[in-house]
Amino acid sequence: VSEDTSRPATGGRPAARGLRHELLLHASDDELLDVVVPFLLDGVDGGEAVFVGGDDRRSALVRAHIAPGRDVTYLPEAGGRTARGIADLVNRFAYLAANGVAGIRVVGHVPHRDGGGGTWAPWSAYEAVLNHTEADLPVWAICPFDLRTAPPEVVADARRAHPRLAAPSGGRPNAAYVEPERFLRDLPAGPPDPLEADEPTVELADVRRAHVARAAVRQVAAELFEPEPLEDLIVAVGEVTSNALAHGVGPVAVRLWAGPSRVVVTVHDRGPGPKDPRLGLLPPRPMREGGYGLWIARQYSDRLDIEREQGGCTVRLVAQASALPVTC
Amino acid sequence: MTVGLVQHLCSVYRSEQRLRAMAGSFLADGAALGQKPILIGPGPASALRATVLGPDEAHDVDVRTTEDVYGPGSLIDPEPTLAAFEAELEDALGEGYRGLRLVALLSTKVTDPAAARSVARWEHIAGRWQSDQPVASMCAYDRRAVDPAILAPIACVHPSVDVPPDLCPFRLFARRGQLTLTGVVDVQSAPLLARVLSAIEVEPGERLVLDASELEFIDHRGLLTILEHLRRERPAGVTLLGAPAFASRLSDLLGLVPDELELRS
Numbered sequence: 248v249s250e251d252t253s254r255p256a257t258g259g260r261p262a263a264r265g266l267r268h269e270l271l272l273h274a275s276d277d278e279l280l281d282v283v284v285p286f287l288l289d290g291v292d293g294g295e296a297v298f299v300g301g302d303d304r305r306s307a308l309v310r311a312h313i314a315p316g317r318d319v320t321y322l323p324e325a326g327g328r329t330a331r332g333i334a335d336l337v338n339r340f341a342y343l344a345a346n347g348v349a350g351i352r353v354v355g356h357v358p359h360r361d362g363g364g365g366t367w368a369p370w371s372a373y374e375a376v377l378n379h380t381e382a383d384l385p386v387w388a389i390c391p392f393d394l395r396t397a398p399p400e401v402v403a404d405a406r407r408a409h410p411r412l413a414a415p416s417g418g419r420p421n422a423a424y425v426e427p428e429r430f431l432r433d434l435p436a437g438p439p440d441p442l443e444a445d446e447p448t449v450e451l452a453d454v455r456r457a458h459v460a461r462a463a464v465r466q467v468a469a470e471l472f473e474p475e476p477l478e479d480l481i482v483a484v485g486e487v488t489s490n491a492l493a494h495g496v497g498p499v500a501v502r503l504w505a506g507p508s509r510v511v512v513t514v515h516d517r518g519p520g521p522k523d524p525r526l527g528l529l530p531p532r533p534m535r536e537g538g539y540g541l542w543i544a545r546q547y548s549d550r551l552d553i554e555r556e557q558g559g560c561t562v563r564l565v566a567q568a569s570a571l572p573v574t575c
Numbered sequence: 576m577t578v579g580l581v582q583h584l585c586s587v588y589r590s591e592q593r594l595r596a597m598a599g600s601f602l603a604d605g606a607a608l609g610q611k612p613i614l615i616g617p618g619p620a621s622a623l624r625a626t627v628l629g630p631d632e633a634h635d636v637d638v639r640t641t642e643d644v645y646g647p648g649s650l651i652d653p654e655p656t657l658a659a660f661e662a663e664l665e666d667a668l669g670e671g672y673r674g675l676r677l678v679a680l681l682s683t684k685v686t687d688p689a690a691a692r693s694v695a696r697w698e699h700i701a702g703r704w705q706s707d708q709p710v711a712s713m714c715a716y717d718r719r720a721v722d723p724a725i726l727a728p729i730a731c732v733h734p735s736v737d738v739p740p741d742l743c744p745f746r747l748f749a750r751r752g753q754l755t756l757t758g759v760v761d762v763q764s765a766p767l768l769a770r771v772l773s774a775i776e777v778e779p780g781e782r783l784v785l786d787a788s789e790l791e792f793i794d795h796r797g798l799l800t801i802l803e804h805l806r807r808e809r810p811a812g813v814t815l816l817g818a819p820a821f822a823s824r825l826s827d828l829l830g831l832v833p834d835e836l837e838l839r840s
Contacts, residue, residue, distance in 0.1 A: 458744075458759055461792065478821035485794055489762035530830075539795045539829075540762070546828060 266382050268374075269418045270409035271391040272402065276308060279391050282413050283354045284312050286389060290352035291317050296343050298322055300336075301356030305391070309354060324358070330545040333373050334530055340384050353388040357405075371401075372434060374408040375427040376528040389413045404434075431524035436554040440511045440565055442504040453498040460488040460501045464512065467505040471568045480566045483547035484512050486540035487562045491516040495560065509549075512564045520553055520560030580608060580674050582711035583702045583748065585733035587718045587726070591626060594715060597737075598627050598678045601713045602636055605676025610711065611667040613637040615644050616680035627680070641684060650693040651684070653700045660701070664708060674709025681729075682717040691725045695774035699732045703749035706734075728770040747771050747785070755786040756815070760797030768797065772804040780811050787838075788817025798826060802836050814839060 273279040287309070290297040299306050300322030313319055322336075340351055357370050374390065391413075392405050406423040407430055425433075448467045454460050464481045472480065484501070491499040495516030504511040521527075527541025545551045550565040584601075588594040602612040616623045618640030628636055644659070645651045664675050685691040698714060705712065714733065716726055723742055730738050734748040734755075745758030745768065754775075760768050783805070787793075805813045815822070818838035826838050 456741075456763060457761055457794075458792070475820070475824075478819075479824065481792075482794060482821060482825060485761060485792075489794070489796075493762060539799075543795055543825070543828065 266377065266384050267387040267411060267418070268378055268409055269387075269389045269411040269413035270405055270421060271389050271413040272394055272405075273391060274394045279305075279393070280309070280312055281415050283309055283389060283391065285415070286387075286413075287313060287319055287352060287354060288317070290350065290387075291319060293349060295350035295352050296320070296348050298351070298353045299356075300324075300353065302358050305356040305393070306354075328546070328549055329370060329373070330528075330548075330551075334546060337377075337381060337384075337529060340381070340386055344384055348385070351384070351386045353386060355388055355390050357390055357392070371404045371408055372431060372528060374405070375430040376525045378408075378410055379427050379525065381529070428524060434524075436552045437550070437563075440504070440509075440550075440563070442506045442509070442511045443513070445504065447502040448505045449503045451501040454488060454492070454501050455499075457485045457488040457492060460514070461485045463501065463503055464510070467503045468510045468566075471505060471508075471510065472566075476566065476568070479547040480510065480512075480564075483544040483564055483566070484514070486544045487512075487514045487564065490521075490540045491518075491560075491562070494518065494521070508568045510566050510568075512566075513561050514564075515559055515561045517559040520555045520562075524553075580610065580709040580711060581706065582713075582735060583705060583733050584711075584713045584735040584737065585698075585730045586713055586715045586737040587721075587730075587739075588715060589718045594680075594717075595627060595629065598713065598715065599629075601678055601711075602628075602676055605711055606635065608676070609673035610676035610709065611637070611670070611672040611674070612676045612678075613639060613663075614678050614680075615639045615641060616678075617641050617683045618643075623680075627678075641679075641681070644679075645684060645697075649684075649686070649690045651697040653697050656697065657700060657704055660704070660710075664710060668709075674711070677710070677712035678715060679712060680715050680717075682715075682720045685716070685721055685725055685729065688725065691729065692774055695729045695732060695771070698729055699748075699775045702732055702734070703752065703754070706749035707751045727767055728774060731767065731771050732775070745790075747775070750786070753786050754784065755789065757789045757791065759792045760790070760800070761792060761794040762796045765794075765796040765800040769800050769804060772801070773808070782811045783809055783813045785813065785815050786817060787815040787819070787822070790815075790819060790822070793819075793822050793825075795825060795829060798822070798829065798831065798836065802831065805835060812836065 271279065271282055287297050287299065297319045299309050299319060301324060303324045306321060310321060343351055357374065390405065390409065392402055394402065407425045409421055410424045411418045412421045449463045451459060451463060461481045461484060464484045468477055468480060488499065488501060491514050495518035497516060500515045502513045521541065526538050527545055531538035531542055544564060548564040549567050552563040554561045554563065586597055588597065598614065602614065606612045612635065614623065614627060614636050616627065620638045620640055623640070624638045645656055667675055681694060684694050727742050730736050730743050731746050732748055734746065734750065736743050743758070744764035745756060745760045747754065747756050749755065801813055812835050814837045816839055818840060820840065823838045823840060826836065
């Protein structure tokens with residue numbers, strides 16, 4: 248493995264001042280490498296913090312074309328909860344920025360193995376929301392999508408979530424980009440969990456205090472979960488229930504299903520749901536009211552959907568009994 | 576409920592009949608243990624004795640008026656009031672009693688919010704003092720006269736309560752001198768915690784240490800409420816001792832700084 252010097256350098260492009268979030272659609276490995284290898288090497292030469300992460304197989308392809316001694320950090324594929332992995336990454340970048348790093352470059356291979364459903368849906372929400380909330384971070388991120396393997400619906404989402412398109416010459420604005428708020432409103436809620444086809448294990452039709460919902464979680468999940476994920480799920484359901492009680496329109500109904508390896512909880516109220524679809528996707532700013540509850544609930548669950556329908560809003564939480572630790 | 580020599584109980588009643596029953600047995604139990612029984616309530620003393628103790632019993636109960644004990648003003652001045660209780664206890668022990676057994680009817684002291692804050696502060700100070708003294712007291716409030724919103728922060732500073740369950744989701748009280756937080760502090764009960772914290776004694780420059788080992792639950796709003804309180808009134812910070820593991824993980828997730836709010840397992 249040796250560094251690929253045949254690729255033209257990008258001419259010492261300056262580090263990003265604010266977030267520069269670019270999409271790279273490529274139909275061959277060369278189209279990928281032509282952009283990202285000089286992009287990463289320019290960052291290293293400029294003293295920036297340089298990361299490659301996401302999907303392991305595609306990261307390995309890039310790594311094979313960067314000399315081993317180069318100061319590039321390869322982030323392992325996040326095995327655990329999407330929300331947690333993103334929060335860790337954003338915290339890491341914010342820490343670097345606060346400590347005066349010259350710039351941050353990232354090549355992020357976003358996972359999309361199972362098409363438009365499970366893995367991609369939460370990622371696409373984060374891809375969109377990053378454009379607003381992290382606009383001040385000095386991060387230049389390129390998200391490559393392989394047209395040979397990425398499902399068409401994933402590519403369509405990716406086109407709408409990135410404000411710029413990457414290119415060997417330094418990128419350009421993306422005409423297909425839509426504002427995060429609209430993107431998130433258009434994002435369809437995932438399908439109900441299969442467990443929901445059965446009668447709930449516990450159904451609470453009119454919850455007045457969050458503590459009642461927390462007690463129900465302990466009741467249905469105590470035998471299924473280790474103490475730590477159990478406590479975190481109790482916290483998550485308590486937060487969502489508290490939100491419904493504080494901001495929704497009663498009655499607040501909580502339903503819980505316990506399966507062999509996971510627990511599904513839905514919290515329904517008759518209000519319109521949170522106004523801002525970006526709420527809780529990224530860490531709330533310190534001590535500012537609002538956004539904490541949903542953010543914490545996302546950190547502590549494997550899936551969190553907000554479904555607005557006729558006559559109310561349902562928040563669905565799914566927690567796997569054996570959540571993998573996050574390594575990112 | 577069995578009551579030993581040390582107790583600080585908050586009770587509510589809706590009828591004179593109920594008041595007579597609970598005050599009578601509380602005082603009689605204390606007398607049987609060798610404590611000096613004292614009834615405190617709005618004067619005149621003879622009417623108080625007749626209403627609460629009945630015409631022909633318990634003449635060995637000392638009856639004091641709230642005006643005599645807590646002063647004539649609407650607010651309680653904690654320092655002289657506590658000094659008087661300390662002297663009372665010392666006298667009682669000198670007379671051969673094993674301590675004090677008190678029933679205090681306090682509804683007339685909480686007629687407006689400022690007075691209620693003053694009573695909550697007094698209850699906290701008295702509770703801290705008597706938590707390692709042979710003093711058992713029942714603080715009785717008339718549900719017909721006192722708004723639950725006024726009563727809640729007062730009831731919450733008692734280690735024992737005989738009140739409707741929703742009134743006191745958590746309690747903040749002294750146990751053998753150590754402040755202790757128990758129960759549930761969440762989005763719904765955190766505003767009450769803010770009121771209780773602002774009523775408790777502040778000693779400048781001293782870190783507030785709370786035993787949280789029996790804390791059933793606290794959510795982000797509970798932690799942030801404590802943080803807001805300390806930023807306003809307690810720059811030396813707050814430590815929760817024996818904090819549950821989930822609370823520590825939540826604190827880490829929120830990025831709380833131990834210099835300010837420390838959760839020690």
